[in-house]
Amino acid sequence: MGKQQLKKYFSQLSKEDLEDQIIELYTTSKEVKKYYDFLLNPDIRKIIDEWKARISKEYFPVYGKRIKARRSIGQKAIRELSFLGVPPDIIADIRLYAIEIAILFTIEQNRTNVAFFKSFETQFKNALDYMHKNGILSDFKSRCRQIVARVNDAQWSNRRNFELLYARYQLKHKQ
Template sequence: MSKRALKKYLSELKQEELAEQLIDLYERFPVVKEYYDFVFNPKEDKLVQDAKVKISNEYFPVKRKRPKARRSVAQKFLKHFTKLGVEPQLVADVMLYNVEIAQAYSADKNVPEAFYKSMLNSFSEAVQYIALNEILPDFKIRIVRIFNTTQNQQWPNEEEFSRALDIID
């Protein structure tokens, strides 16, 4: 069904019928329920805190022995936050937190080359997102700290991290 056909169909419905359909969607689809729950009661801080705990658990697990160190966990949260319309400052905070926790993990571990490339991608995306949303003053200190940490830990791709910073200059 096209958007035009949907609009026509919805305009022909009575108020009560439209309300019944929305309630049906709310009950059937968890995504719709989650969206409306967020719209009417946006507990953004709780969402961000939950995301940070799960991201941290990827690198420093509480219940299992070995860390999984998957970037995809953070990416799923970030995509979800973007769909919900979470404030850009909070999204950027989680983006930078992901890189910071990964740096803490790599400080005392021998990690594969792919890990560094993955964190470069996360860092580049965060810097671009921050620049696009014009919130650089709020995060400049953290961005510089992340860059300095890559140099202190002698990451093999520290030059690429420098190029990622060129976006904000």
């Protein structure tokens, strides 16, 4: 169904019927509930803190739970924040935070998983793409440099790729 059909359908409903449908969606769909809860009470700081805590717990679980280290949790955060319509600088912050936590994890756990490193290289590239596209790369310049330096300090096997990626975006940004 397209937007035109949906608009036509909605125009045929009374205000009360439309309200009933939205309330039904609100009670049956987690996504719709989350969207309206955020729309009516946009506590951005709270949602950022919740996602940062979830990302941190993936790598540094509390109370002796098992380490999962799933990159997908950071991706899930990005999808949800995009869905809610939060500003690009907040999404960029979460993107970089997930990378920073992963670097800290590899240092503390002495991990050397090449596939893990490569996945975060891709995530770093995607973050740079996103920030460049939204014109906010200069706002995160120091954090990006810090990520490159930390990857270097952590001796990731693909550390040179991080340097090259960042240098390439620095050149793009200057143009």
